[in-house]
Amino acid sequence: MDFHLSEELELLKETVRRFVDEELIPREAEFHPEADPMPEEMLRTLQEKARSIDLWLLDVPKEYGGMDLDLLTRCVIFEEVGRTIVIPYRMNEVFGPEVRPPLFYCNDEQKERYLYPVLKGEKRMCFALTEPDAGSDPAGMQTRAVQDGDDYIINGTKRFISGAGYSDFIQVMALTDAEKRARGGITSFLVDVDTPGVTLSRRQPTMMGDSPWEIVFEDVRVSEANVLGNVGDGFKLAQEWLTDGRVRCHGAQSVGMAQRALDLMMDYALDRMTFGKPLAERQAIQFMIADSIMDIHQARLMVYDCAWRHDQGENVRNASYGVKIVCTEMAGRVVDRAIQVFGGMGLTQELPLEWMYRQLRSIRITEGATEVLRWRMAQNVLRNRSKN
Numbered sequence: 323m324d325f326h327l328s329e330e331l332e333l334l335k336e337t338v339r340r341f342v343d344e345e346l347i348p349r350e351a352e353f354h355p356e357a358d359p360m361p362e363e364m365l366r367t368l369q370e371k372a373r374s375i376d377l378w379l380l381d382v383p384k385e386y387g388g389m390d391l392d393l394l395t396r397c398v399i400f401e402e403v404g405r406t407i408v409i410p411y412r413m414n415e416v417f418g419p420e421v422r423p424p425l426f427y428c429n430d431e432q433k434e435r436y437l438y439p440v441l442k443g444e445k446r447m448c449f450a451l452t453e454p455d456a457g458s459d460p461a462g463m464q465t466r467a468v469q470d471g472d473d474y475i476i477n478g479t480k481r482f483i484s485g486a487g488y489s490d491f492i493q494v495m496a497l498t499d500a501e502k503r504a505r506g507g508i509t510s511f512l513v514d515v516d517t518p519g520v521t522l523s524r525r526q527p528t529m530m531g532d533s534p535w536e537i538v539f540e541d542v543r544v545s546e547a548n549v550l551g552n553v554g555d556g557f558k559l560a561q562e563w564l565t566d567g568r569v570r571c572h573g574a575q576s577v578g579m580a581q582r583a584l585d586l587m588m589d590y591a592l593d594r595m596t597f598g599k600p601l602a603e604r605q606a607i608q609f610m611i612a613d614s615i616m617d618i619h620q621a622r623l624m625v626y627d628c629a630w631r632h633d634q635g636e637n638v639r640n641a642s643y644g645v646k647i648v649c650t651e652m653a654g655r656v657v658d659r660a661i662q663v664f665g666g667m668g669l670t671q672e673l674p675l676e677w678m679y680r681q682l683r684s685i686r687i688t689e690g691a692t693e694v695l696r697w698r699m700a701q702n703v704l705r706n707r708s709k710n
């Protein structure tokens with residue numbers, strides 16, 4: 323067993339580290355991601371720089387001009403990226419337009435209308451699953467799509483939809499068979515935002531600065547040519563993508579965030595004098611540093627192990643639940659300690675810590691609350707055990 327990254331991955335890590343240190347961290351004072359996306363000019367400049375070091379369309383298949391990088395490689399990249407607050411968890415376009423993998427299930431005609439324009443940065447999309455009465459349990463959704471000849475008519479309300487106000491179309495999940503629900507009764511539709519009956523009814527500002535939208539669908543008529551994949555396959559299309567996000571984004575990116583917080587905390591502890599000595603000489607502070615080092619090490623190994631297993635073809639859905647839980651809770655603890663070590667300065671917006679603290683708090687709820695993931699993990703393990 324060799325726990326070292328390959329020479330090739332070490333070199334890549336170094337390249338990304340330099341990009342983060344030279345291009346992103348110095349821009350933190352200029353751009354603090356909150357409600358709105360990065361200003362166009364800054365985005366274009368960073369995109370050109372990312373392209374110049376061959377970091378472009380990282381997870382897009384080669385046939386569409388992407389790099390098709392495996393999950394471990396992307397985790398190594400995103401661990402470094404997690405060290406800066408210029409690239410948030412949501413709406414990251416620095417390494418190319420955000421192409422959500424379900425779009426690769428488009429048929430040829432849909433590719434012309436949706437996939438290619440997204441790849442070229444001409445169109446943006448959002449993903450609408452959550453509803454006022456169906457968040458952790460999306461199978462309980464009320465939004466229905468009823469067939470009418472060659473069309474479907476969609477009615478319902480979606481809530482907390484990130485980026486809807488900047489999107490040209492929506493991937494909407496709707497019930498097509500109320501009996502089957504999660505087992506083949508939910509279908510994915512691609513709906514243009516300007517379709518009659520689609521209303522962005524309100525924004526809900528959150529503590530992270532994000533302001534996701536509520537969207538009302540009232541007798542929205544779409545052609546059956548707007549069904550993504552097969553009727554009833556809506557959940558199946560989302561699964562692989564969600565697993566990937568838990569490992570790369572909630573896992574690796576959180577490890578990077580924790581590493582930056584630890585680095586800042588150590589440097590400050592060495593410099594800051596109280597009662598005639600640097601903080602670094604106080605055992606209370608040393609314990610916080612030691613605990614953070616151990617926390618980060620465990621979480622990092624878990625991310626790499628899970629990504630590697632995924633790349634070997636293993637089903638890592640359960641393992642990815644663990645990665646998200648461990649990494650987000652771990653990073654929350656480390657950032658909290660860093661804020662404590664910095665005292666009042668830790669609470670100011672002059673440091674990235676308060677932003678990290680707010681983001682990390684949100685990830686323990688969004689895209690799968692940690693209680694739900696723990697529950698699902700235990701259910702899956704117990705089900706397999708009872709079969710033996």
Ligand SMILES: Cc1cc2nc3c(=O)[nH]c(=O)nc-3n(C[C@H](O)[C@H](O)[C@H](O)COP(=O)(O)OP(=O)(O)OC[C@H]3O[C@@H](n4cnc5c(N)ncnc54)[C@H](O)[C@@H]3O)c2cc1C
Pocket residue numbers: 448449450451452454456457458459481482483484485528532533534684687688689690691693694697
């Ligand atoms: C900023 C932001 C952006 C978002 N972006 C999107 C988006 O783009 N698209 C989209 O579709 N959705 C999006 N969401 C929705 C998000 O994924 C949901 O908020 C999340 O899944 C939780 O659903 P809920 O808020 O309805 O909480 P609920 O389902 O009501 O759960 C509330 C709490 O109950 C607990 N809980 C629930 N079930 C269980 C259980 N079985 N066992 C133990 N405890 C349980 C958990 O602690 C959970 O936090 C976004 C949300 C936010 C805040």
